[in-house]
Amino acid sequence: MAKIRGSIVVNVERCKGCEVCMVSCPTGTIAMAKEVNGKGYNYAFPANPELCTGCANCAMVCPDGVITVYKTKI
Amino acid sequence: MVEFSGIKEIIKPENLVYKKTNIMTENILSYCPGCGHGTTHRILAEIIDEEGLQSEAIGVSPVGCSVFLYYYLDIDWQEAAHGRAPAVATAIKRLQPEKFVFTYQGDGDLAAIGTAETIHACNRGENILIIFINNGIYGMTGGQMAPTTLPGMKSSTSPYGRDVKTMGYPLKMTEIVASLPGSYYVTRQSVHTPANVKKTKKAIRKAVKYQKLNKGTCLIEIVSNCPSGWKMTPVQSNKWMEENMFPYYPLGDLKTPEE
Amino acid sequence: MEKELRLMKGNEAVAEAAIRAGVDGYFGYPITPQTEIIEYLMEANPAGTTGMIVLQAESEVAAINMVYGGAGCGKKVMTSSSSPGISLKQEGISYIAGAELPCLIVNVVRGGPGLGTIQPAQSDYFQSTKGGGHGDYHLIVLAPASVQEMADFVELSFELAFKYRNPVMMLSDGAIGQMMEKVYLKPHKARVKTAPEWATTGKPTTRERNIITSLDLDSNRQELFNIKLLAKYDEIREKEVRFEEFQCEDAEYLLVAYGTSARVCQKSVQLAREQGIKAGLLRPITLFPFPTKRINELAGKVKGMLSVEMSAGQMVEDVLLSVNGKVPVYHFGRMGGIVTTPEEVVESLKSKFIGG
Known part of the structure; x- marks a missing residue:
């Protein structure tokens, strides 16, 4: 059976670290970085990229349009 | 551009499922982290993109946090005086009836200083869309009481909580608008979860359709958060909104046309 | 047509x-x-x-x-x-x-x-x-x-x-x-x-978005706009200064009045001249821009000016600024919704400039 795999790209400098994407992610893919971006925010990043299904929930709730989402069947 | 990406092999144009629309400009939003304004802007921009409305959309931005909305959506804009957006939009639509005209207003703008303009534009059935962001507080001026502030809710001008005996009750403007014969489609939504984002998007798409059919005023209230004004983290504020705002401002359609 | x-x-x-x-x-x-x-x-x-x-x-x-x-x-x-x-x-x-x-x-x-x-x-x-x-x-x-x-x-x-x-x-x-x-x-x-x-x-795709606004939080840009x-x-x-002159050529006293007061003052000029007082009238048509230059020129030719307005005296301030101290300037006006009569204007002119 084909498995759906996803991948996200986070525009680090636009991210404000609000964590809304993290709590919306059903697979626990996203975590907040320990490092900060240029504005001093702990930005979101795919901490567990292998868990991503490309559902785009994170992108849908992101107030700053930070996340781009890709999806494929493997 | 600094990016952090997941599995590289999947990142190919043919696998793209979600990307910020180009109707959103590259300007960094001036909102606080986690603010529902940004999400609502993005949804609106996506609709404008998907429905091919860029060349016909004229937005009217309010006074309040979203005063600089015109920095963020790549369409023609007019910036209205506080509360007057429905009057401004009335003339834009009357004089250019073939355009898609909408206002974007906060609770102070729409439900306090602009009460008359809102009610009368809706009562005339002006063929415009009003997007009403209700977060129960004046965000831009730093967290003062709004007409929609909940009973007992603290703000900088109700520091002991809103006392309805002296400060009056939260105003349900959307219910008032729904009761007017001129309004056509009135609904209350939110943008804090993926499911709610989808519903809001669907609502805006409907309003676009109704405006093309000259049906009358559509008003979409978005019950939203104000993490800074409420003094909470964004995630906490969304939870607080569900527990406190939604019981007073229940989500769902208030007026739906018979189709 | x-x-x-x-x-x-x-x-x-x-x-x-x-x-x-x-x-x-x-x-x-x-x-x-x-x-x-x-x-x-x-x-x-x-x-x-x-x-x-x-x-x-x-x-x-x-x-x-x-x-x-x-x-x-x-x-x-x-x-x-x-x-x-x-x-x-x-x-x-x-x-x-x-x-x-x-x-x-x-x-x-x-x-x-x-x-x-x-x-x-x-x-x-x-x-x-x-x-x-x-x-x-x-x-x-x-x-x-x-x-x-x-x-x-x-x-x-x-x-x-x-x-x-x-x-x-x-x-x-x-x-x-x-x-x-x-x-x-x-x-x-x-x-x-x-x-x-x-x-x-x-x-359209052919131009940048148009924004109608009066807001700019950048002080330097706002000042440049000012x-x-x-x-x-x-x-x-x-x-764009527009005005009309009535018998100003030989006038010794100039009435300055606009709108309804200017109509009244045309008659006042005639009445004054019948009494041997050489009056003239300047009627500003544009109130902004005000006919400052012309009034200043006429100030060099007349003995005094009377600003006639149905108010407590508002335009008279602009007449004073225009005259810049060259000759005396007074105001005459009725208020409360009363339209000045031509006779009242002549009486005012006489009492202020000629005496009696």
Whole structure:
């Protein structure tokens, strides 16, 4: 059976670290970085990229349009 | 551009499922982290993109946090005086009836200083869309009481909580608008979860359709958060909104046309 | 086509002239003594002929913001009101000036302050010429003195408004608005279908988005904008001063009066001359820009000036500034809705300058 795999790209400098994407992610893919971006925010990043299904929930709730989402069947 | 990406092999144009629309400009939003304004802007921009409305959309931005909305959506804009957006939009639509005209207003703008303009534009059935962001507080001026502030809710001008005996009750403007014969489609939504984002998007798409059919005023209230004004983290504020705002401002359609 | 001759009220003349000038939209609210303007337009129903939109708003505040919206689309739009209503419009007028939008605001002035009276007055001079709303701005202010001018100044107002991207006020009064005179009406002009390049008409791919706003939080940019406005006002002062002189050639005493008072003062000049007093009259047609230069020139030729206004003395301040101390300047005026008589003006002139 084909498995759906996803991948996200986070525009680090636009991210404000609000964590809304993290709590919306059903697979626990996203975590907040320990490092900060240029504005001093702990930005979101795919901490567990292998868990991503490309559902785009994170992108849908992101107030700053930070996340781009890709999806494929493997 | 600094990016952090997941599995590289999947990142190919043919696998793209979600990307910020180009109707959103590259300007960094001036909102606080986690603010529902940004999400609502993005949804609106996506609709404008998907429905091919860029060349016909004229937005009217309010006074309040979203005063600089015109920095963020790549369409023609007019910036209205506080509360007057429905009057401004009335003339834009009357004089250019073939355009898609909408206002974007906060609770102070729409439900306090602009009460008359809102009610009368809706009562005339002006063929415009009003997007009403209700977060129960004046965000831009730093967290003062709004007409929609909940009973007992603290703000900088109700520091002991809103006392309805002296400060009056939260105003349900959307219910008032729904009761007017001129309004056509009135609904209350939110943008804090993926499911709610989808519903809001669907609502805006409907309003676009109704405006093309000259049906009358559509008003979409978005019950939203104000993490800074409420003094909470964004995630906490969304939870607080569900527990406190939604019981007073229940989500769902208030007026739906018979189709 | 021949010009058409009609007997009309000043208010009706404004309305008819607006239809004929190809105005796109009128947004108003009833208030005495100017309500005939919206009544006339509603009855004429130009939506069916020229396509002009006429809308009765919920308030003067809403009406002026509709003007903002329509003007932002590059359309020829106007509103009208009388003094208390114009006070309500000041917020919108300031935003219109700040966003550099062209439009026409007609003020058929009544006495104040407050609700005052419904009778004619000229007590809104300060409000009209010095700003009125908040911030550093000027309106172009035209002062008609006849029903004919109330009609003619509609087209002139829009010419100036679009030339300078600046709101224009036609400062009339309850007497001219209500009186009936013969008026030659111009033939119909078609509405302009094209919009200026700055107008919000929907963003095509061929241009950047157009934004109508009066906001800039960057102090340096805001100051540059203020300086740009000042340069525009200077250009208007340079090019757009309009006035009329009546028996000024040999005048020893100059009356300065606009609108209804100027009509009265024409008679006063005649009465004064019958009594051997060489009086003349300068009638400013534009109150902003004010005929400062010409009044200063005349100050070198006359013994004194009398500013005649139906107010407590407002324009007299501009006359004083223009004269700059060369000769004595006084004010004479009636208030409360009373129109000055020609005899009163002559008596005032005599008591102030000649004695007795």
